[in-house]
Amino acid sequence: MNSNSDFIPVSKPYLTQEAKTFVVDCLDSGWISSKGAYVERFENEFAEKCGAKHAISVSSGTAALHLALLCLGIGSEDEVIVPDLTFAATANAVILCGATPVLCCVNKDEWTLDVNDAEAVLSDKTKAIIPVHLYGNPARMHEINDFAKRNGLSVIEDCAESLGATLDGRYLGTFGDMGCYSFFANKLLSTGEGGMVTTDSDALALKIRTLRDHGMSTEKRYWHDIAGLNYRMTNIQAAIGVSQLNVFDEFAKARSEQEALYKKYLTDVPGVIFKRVIKGAIPVNWLMSLRIDEALSGISAAELQGILTEHQIESRLFFYPLHQQPPYSNERAALKSTDVLSSSGLSLPTFVGLSCEDIQRVCEIISTAITNRQRSLSK
Numbered sequence: 001m002n003s004n005s006d007f008i009p010v011s012k013p014y015l016t017q018e019a020k021t022f023v024v025d026c027l028d029s030g031w032i033s034s035k036g037a038y039v040e041r042f043e044n045e046f047a048e049k050c051g052a053k054h055a056i057s058v059s060s061g062t063a064a065l066h067l068a069l070l071c072l073g074i075g076s077e078d079e080v081i082v083p084d085l086t087f088a089a090t091a092n093a094v095i096l097c098g099a100t101p102v103l104c105c106v107n108k109d110e111w112t113l114d115v116n117d118a119e120a121v122l123s124d125k126t127k128a129i130i131p132v133h134l135y136g137n138p139a140r141m142h143e144i145n146d147f148a149k150r151n152g153l154s155v156i157e158d159c160a161e162s163l164g165a166t167l168d169g170r171y172l173g174t175f176g177d178m179g180c181y182s183f184f185a186n187k188l189l190s191t192g193e194g195g196m197v198t199t200d201s202d203a204l205a206l207k208i209r210t211l212r213d214h215g216m217s218t219e220k221r222y223w224h225d226i227a228g229l230n231y232r233m234t235n236i237q238a239a240i241g242v243s244q245l246n247v248f249d250e251f252a253k254a255r256s257e258q259e260a261l262y263k264k265y266l267t268d269v270p271g272v273i274f275k276r277v278i279k280g281a282i283p284v285n286w287l288m289s290l291r292i293d294e295a296l297s298g299i300s301a302a303e304l305q306g307i308l309t310e311h312q313i314e315s316r317l318f319f320y321p322l323h324q325q326p327p328y329s330n331e332r333a334a335l336k337s338t339d340v341l342s343s344s345g346l347s348l349p350t351f352v353g354l355s356c357e358d359i360q361r362v363c364e365i366i367s368t369a370i371t372n373r374q375r376s377l378s379k
């Protein structure tokens with residue numbers, strides 16, 4: 001922990017007093033493992049919140065993605081389309097199944113999967129597609145679903161960064177066959193570590209529940225029809241989850257007000273570009289993310305990050321494109337477009353408890369840095 005009071009982290013969880021009460025309840029009652037009332041309650045309330053028929057809690061977002069792929073029977077002969085710009089877990093889950101992640105370009109303005117390029121990488125082996133609602137921005141689910149339907153593909157939505165975002169009034173995660181969520185400490189809802197799979201399919205839900213619990217029959221204890229994993233969430237994690245759901249709407253509102261403030265202060269700063277949101281979509285502000293067009297600002301995202309660090313403000317560069325990294329390495333020319341997007345992206349502090357003054361300070365440092373650079377360049 002940084003003890004300096006001027007330091008602003010890029011993200012931190014906000015835990016309520018109720019979280020403490022619920023956790024103490026787990027400890028007092030002895031229900032600390034994956035059985036207990038909070039697990040069922042969290043699953044039921046989460047399903048209801050998202051408008052999904054089933055919600056199955058798991059130990060992480062990666063576990064959620066892995067189980068979603070496994071329950072579809074995806075294996076070694078199969079290919080799964082994933083966006084080139086995402087957190088690596090999206091592709092890792094595919095590799096964990098023995099299948100091959102096939103990288104697809106992302107739209108440079110929306111930062112989400114480009115369906116035209118998905119068309120280009122489609123093959124006889126393609127079985128599924130995993131759109132990612134990156135930085136809380138809804139992907140083009142209608143086009144993606146049309147494409148999947150035409151080609152007999154399953155759709156798994158990676159909602160790790162988009163809990164609470166909607167498209168045409170419906171929560172993300174309910175458009176595909178399954179939605180996968182993460183509750184890591186820096187996500188929109190946190191249980192420390194944890195995740196969830198949502199689905200409307202009774203058959204998929206049963207398969208996920210079984211695979212999550214060693215493959216054990218849900219009717220006959222200690223009987224296994226299939227070999228599974230232990231990806232269960234604990235009652236303690238679920239207790240925190242229930243407390244977080246109770247304040248979720250309030251927290252999401254605070255985050256969106258922070259976004260509005262950032263936009264207000266940065267909107268006329270040369271070279272600062274916000275993401276484009278598709279028609280009918282309401283994003284969620286997971287991390288206030290923007291692009292720095294160096295041709296207009298005179299400064300790169302990485303340089304700006306350095307200046308923010310000098311002022312004790314933590315920020316985050318965008319993910320490295322998967323195609324550049326050894327496990328997913330891919331030379332396809334079209335993927336070069338992700339390089340520009342990735343290297344120009346910057347995420348700024350966003351968390352419940354961040355003050356208006358903090359946001360103003362961050363924005364002033366950015367606009368001063370850009371103004372100074374432009375002045376020195378025009379000399």
Ligand SMILES: *Cc1c(COP(=O)(O)O)cnc(C)c1O
Nearest residue numbers: 060061062087089160182183184
């Ligand atoms: C965080 C994240 C994950 C993985 O979740 P974990 O809970 O850390 O396993 C997967 N996909 C995306 C897009 C993420 O941001």
